[in-house]
Amino acid sequence: MIRKAVIPAAGLGTRFLPATKSMPKEMLPIIDIPTIQYVVQEAVDSGIEDILIISGKGKRAIEDHFDRNFELEARLEEKEDQAWYNEMRRLADMANVHFVRQKEANGLGDAIYYARHHVGNEPFAVLLGDTIMDSVIPVTQQLVDTYEQYGGSVIAVEQVPADKVNRYGIVGGTSMSDTIKELTTLVEKPAVESAPSNLAIAGRYILTPEIFQAIEQTPKGKNNEIQLTDSLLLLLKRENIYSHLIEGKRHDIGNKLDFLKTTVEFALKRKEFAAPFRKFLEELLATQEV
Numbered sequence: 214m215i216r217k218a219v220i221p222a223a224g225l226g227t228r229f230l231p232a233t234k235s236m237p238k239e240m241l242p243i244i245d246i247p248t249i250q251y252v253v254q255e256a257v258d259s260g261i262e263d264i265l266i267i268s269g270k271g272k273r274a275i276e277d278h279f280d281r282n283f284e285l286e287a288r289l290e291e292k293e294d295q296a297w298y299n300e301m302r303r304l305a306d307m308a309n310v311h312f313v314r315q316k317e318a319n320g321l322g323d324a325i326y327y328a329r330h331h332v333g334n335e336p337f338a339v340l341l342g343d344t345i346m347d348s349v350i351p352v353t354q355q356l357v358d359t360y361e362q363y364g365g366s367v368i369a370v371e372q373v374p375a376d377k378v379n380r381y382g383i384v385g386g387t388s389m390s391d392t393i394k395e396l397t398t399l400v401e402k403p404a405v406e407s408a409p410s411n412l413a414i415a416g417r418y419i420l421t422p423e424i425f426q427a428i429e430q431t432p433k434g435k436n437n438e439i440q441l442t443d444s445l446l447l448l449l450k451r452e453n454i455y456s457h458l459i460e461g462k463r464h465d466i467g468n469k470l471d472f473l474k475t476t477v478e479f480a481l482k483r484k485e486f487a488a489p490f491r492k493f494l495e496e497l498l499a500t501q502e503v
């Protein structure tokens with residue numbers, strides 16, 4: 214059983230400057246919901262209520278978002294705005310959210326290492342705080358199911374076009390089913406010719422606690438940071454790791470173009486905006502010179 218989730222949210226967000234100079238990228242909203250709220254909701258929808266967010270400098274807004282705000286609640290009560298009052302209470306109570314601060318943004322592996330005391334000796338989920346999954350079955354739930362069947366660490370993967378494999382961590386291994394592979398290798402940003410597959414690591418994991426020892430033994434890698442993929446490669450020498458091809462769509466909010474696309478896609482799915490927003494887009498495109 215997976216009881217705990219770790220959400221790394223301490224990165225500097227350099228791909229989204231200047232917005233992220235003083236504001237956490239994990240708080241960038243898709244319409245009106247901050248990215249990290251979607252991520253916490255996915256964990257909760259997967260049956261996980263103990264959540265540790267790896268926070269850092271300039272990330273206080275995340276803590277406030279999952280805390281009570283008495284002044285706001287009082288004002289909403291005064292206005293008899295019961296719906297928003299209830300939503301604000303739900304948000305503060307949706308999970309047991311804990312925080313630990315990564316002192317320096319030394320990479321994803323280093324961020325996860327900060328979770329070792331909280332996690333203890335049990336497997337746990339990792340959900341990147343800047344990545345939203347749009348799926349029918351929560352992607353973390355899909356990984357939990359695979360973990361329960363196979364028993365080792367599980368990495369979510371998605372198919373990417375062959376000419377883009379050099380942008381991602383790519384896995385290779387033996388197929389156990391249509392969606393699951395037992396891994397033999399993991400390569401960070403391989404050249405197209407040498408890539409072991411077109412399956413890219415997609416921002417969700419179930420990790421066994423042995424990952425912490427692997428992280429300790431991982432030297433600094435790309436960008437002088439402790440890369441989680443390097444630690445997973447060490448872990449792979451000691452135990453089985455599986456990849457799970459997700460059913461759903463990944464949105465990387467830390468990338469400006471993906472952020473834009475996600476906003477438009479989600480707006481077209483929202484009941485109150487779908488029709489007028491579609492009309493607006495059609496009119497806009499009709500009048501734009503391409």
Ligand code: UTP
Nearest residue numbers: 221222223224225226227228318319320342343
């Ligand atoms: P990214 O690599 O996308 O985050 O990490 P980044 O370093 O902030 O991004 P850029 O490249 O500079 O724009 C994925 C997730 O891991 C967290 C980030 O906050 C993000 O949610 N992370 C990354 C940490 O918690 N600590 C780190 O040292 C690095």
